[in-house]
Structures are given as C-alpha cells and as structure tokens.
Amino acid sequence: MNPAEAPVLEPRPAPGRRFSPWTLILTAATLVFLIAATWMRHAGDGSDYQYYGNWIGKDAPDFTLTDQDGKPATLSGLRGKVVLMTFGFTHCPNVCPTTMANLAAISQTLPARDQGRMQVAFITVDPARDTPTALKDYVGFYSPGFIGLTGSADQIAKVAKDYGAYYSAQLQDSQVAGDYYTITHSAYIYLINPEGKFALLYDNDKIADHARMISDIEHILATDGQ
Numbered sequence: 001m002n003p004a005e006a007p008v009l010e011p012r013p014a015p016g017r018r019f020s021p022w023t024l025i026l027t028a029a030t031l032v033f034l035i036a037a038t039w040m041r042h043a044g045d046g047s048d049y050q051y052y053g054n055w056i057g058k059d060a061p062d063f064t065l066t067d068q069d070g071k072p073a074t075l076s077g078l079r080g081k082v083v084l085m086t087f088g089f090t091h092c093p094n095v096c097p098t099t100m101a102n103l104a105a106i107s108q109t110l111p112a113r114d115q116g117r118m119q120v121a122f123i124t125v126d127p128a129r130d131t132p133t134a135l136k137d138y139v140g141f142y143s144p145g146f147i148g149l150t151g152s153a154d155q156i157a158k159v160a161k162d163y164g165a166y167y168s169a170q171l172q173d174s175q176v177a178g179d180y181y182t183i184t185h186s187a188y189i190y191l192i193n194p195e196g197k198f199a200l201l202y203d204n205d206k207i208a209d210h211a212r213m214i215s216d217i218e219h220i221l222a223t224d225g226q
Contacts, residue, residue: 053200
C-alpha cells in the first residue's frame with residue numbers, strides 16, 4: 001500500500017550531451033508522482049503532520065452486527081472514539097493473534113487521558129464457528145474493552161465488501177468435513193475517526209510500530225478527526 005519507490009534518475013549528462021524529450025517527460029512525471037504520493041500521506045486537516053497509515057478520508061460505511069454479548073452493535077454507535085477495526089477469525093493460527101496482541105499493546109500504551117477514546121473492533125469472517133460466546137472469550141483474552149462482532153454470512157460479506165476486505169474458506173490437509181477448515185483473509189487495520197470517517201488504512205506489517213500508530217491516533221484525537 002506504500003507509494004512505489006521512484007525510479008533512479010540518470011546521472012548528470014557529460015558536457016555536450018542533451019536530454020531527449022522523453023527523458024524530460026519521464027523526469028517531470030516522476031516529480032509529479034513523488035509530490036502526489038507525499039501529499040496523499042499528509043493529513044487531510046490542513047496540517048503538516050505526515051500520517052504513518054495511508055490516508056483515505058471518506059465516510060466509513062455503517063453496519064449493524066451482533067457483539068460478543070449477543071446485542072446489536074453499529075459502527076455509528078462508536079462515534080466520538082477512534083475505532084481500530086480488523087477482520088479475522090478465532091481459529092486463526094498466527095496473523096490474528098499477532099494483530100490482536102499488537103492492538104492490545106497500542107491500547108495500553110496510549111496516554112491515560114485517551115485510553116477511553118479508542119475502541120478496537122474485531123469482525124469475524126467465520127460466523128459459523130465464531131458465536132458471540134466464542135468471540136467474548138477471544139477478544140477478552142487480549143482486552144476486556146475490545147469488541148467482537150459477528151452476524152449472518154450475508155451480513156459479514158456485505159461489511160467485508162464495503163471495506164475491501166477479502167476472505168476464503170479452505171479445507172485443511174487430509175480433512176474433508178466438519179469444522180476442519182481454515183480461512184485465508186486480508187489483515188488490514190482500518191482507522192475510523194471520531195466523526196465516522198474512514199481516515200486511515202494500515203497494512204498488517206505496520207502495526208508492530210506502536211509508537212507511530214499511537215502518533216496517528218493522538219493526532220486524530222487532537223484534531224477531532226477533521
């Protein structure tokens with residue numbers, strides 16, 4: 001998701017050598033790309049702050065799912081908080097536990113004044129197995145304040161589509177029936193600001209840098225997501 005690195009430009013020409021028109025065009029195009037890429041990573045609030053995540057800056061699609069207590073839960077019901085949202089499943093062997101552990105560390109490392117202003121939401125892509133009870137045990141292991149969300153297969157598919165998440169169930173080796181399957185899925189982290197804007201998108205490999213994640217969250221909170 002990071003902007004592509006700019007191609008290496010030619011060394012300065014020897015005396016007497018001229019740039020061809022194509023060289024000038026490609027050089028200009030490279031400069032435009034670099035300027036645009038840098039602008040896209042800066043805050044959408046008019047400040048000079050440069051976000052660690054990729055700036056999106058559009059309305060976050062609302063949804064209604066079921067939380068770990070079996071109650072209806074909406075994204076709009078979390079207005080006023082920064083929401084860090086991710087998709088996964090409780091049987092995930094490695095990616096989800098790592099993501100959740102990092103989110104827990106980020107939540108605990110936030111300044112005390114802001115710990116109540118951030119909400120982690122884990123949306124299952126395995127509603128057949130991830131009941132509210134299973135989700136309560138799972139998210140509660142990482143933090144009692146985390147929210148686990150499930151729903152019907154159609155509801156989950158709709159939310160995933162709205163956020164560009166993908167997932168696919170696959171039978172495990174030598175297993176042909178029952179619950180013996182795993183799920184391949186995207187592992188993005190979505191930051192929704194207090195005003196309900198889909199502000200930032202993080203690749204999963206970025207979440208280990210807690211300091212830069214927290215810096216983004218603090219800036220969003222300080223500017224009220226504007």
